[in-house]
Amino acid sequence: MNFIFYKAIIGPISQCQKKLLFRFNFFKKRVKIVGSSKQGSMLSKEFSKNWYFGYRVVKKKPETLFIASRGLKFKTLQKYLNRYTLYIEEIYTVPYLEDINFTQSKIIELFNVKTSLIKIENNLLKKSSLVIKIVFEKIAVLLSLPFFAILHLLILIVIRLDSEGEAIFKQKRVGKNRRIFECYKYRTMKNDSEKILQEYLKRNPQEVEHYKMHHKYRNDPRVTKVGKILRRTSLDELPQLLNILKGDMSLVGPRPYIPSEIKSLGGEADMIFRVKPGITGLWQVSGRSNLSFRERVKLDVWYIQNWSLWMDIVIIIKTIKVVLFKTGAR
Secondary structure (H helix, E strand, C coil): CHHHHHHHHHHHHHHHHHHHCCCCCHCCCCEEECCCHHHHHHHHHHHCCCCCHHHEECCCCCCEEEEEECCHHHHHHHHHHHCCCCCCEEEEECCCCCCHHHCCCCCEHHHHCCEEECCCCCCHHHHHHHHHHHHHHHHHHHHHHHHHHHHHHHHHHHHHHCCCCCEEEEEEEECCHEEEEEEEEEECCCCCCHHHHHHHHHHHCCCHHHHHHCCCCCCCCCCCHHHHHHHHHCCHHHHHHHHHEEEEEEEEEECCCCCCHHHHHHHHHHHHHHCEEEEECCCCCCCEEEEEEHHHHHHHHHHHHHCCCHHHHHHHHHHHHHHHHHHCCC
């Protein structure tokens, strides 16, 4: 008897009850994974790490089959289907395309030629989607302005007391259609930052290699005491709410890249610069400073290709969690 049978007899149960039941293998659904070892290993780890799936990976007598199709030849995939559909009722084929969220795709049947089409749409490039996103974000920003105004005054005072210089820092960033705009942030560095950096790099040449990988320094000597706090809590990004009101940025979107990073983006640059950059994004709730530059770029592209309003809401909620617990912040 597995959990499905249990649920059919007992009826709907709460998340807490589910979590308790799934501590026991008896209530988990037995699943088998075949195909790509790399993709299969990823699935196995995901099922073991996340209790809510209620799956237990087995080799014999499975109730459900997962075919990890990456790298499989057509004949091999067909062989798996022919073999396991004889006695397994539920079969999932894991697509080898990584950058598409198929939950937003549509399956179209061409009955006469016995084939199916997968319709994939880039929702963030639709005018209707853009209107929904803009309206949602503008309302969210306007509602937050009273709180932001109070916090803004407090941060201005603290920055001025900590070090000399203007409290607001402006930096050239690349926006939609590669348009250069001034991105606002709270100043987190000392005035003579360039001189301090050059002296630091002479003493710590390994930081040059770290910057090539992450486009950030591990221990940036230019950052002030207050600046470290602002960066760890992401409060240094708050002035970018003004960039949203000006139309330069979005609340959620790809990173606002600096002009010198365009070359490093490679072929993904065309996709990234089709939309406005965001204060937060999928990159920020997926590791932040722990991610390499290329990993952040891939997340930006994935977000653009698979956007939904619900995804934006989830990212905003996760951003609050990331900021509170300082996950991946530096």
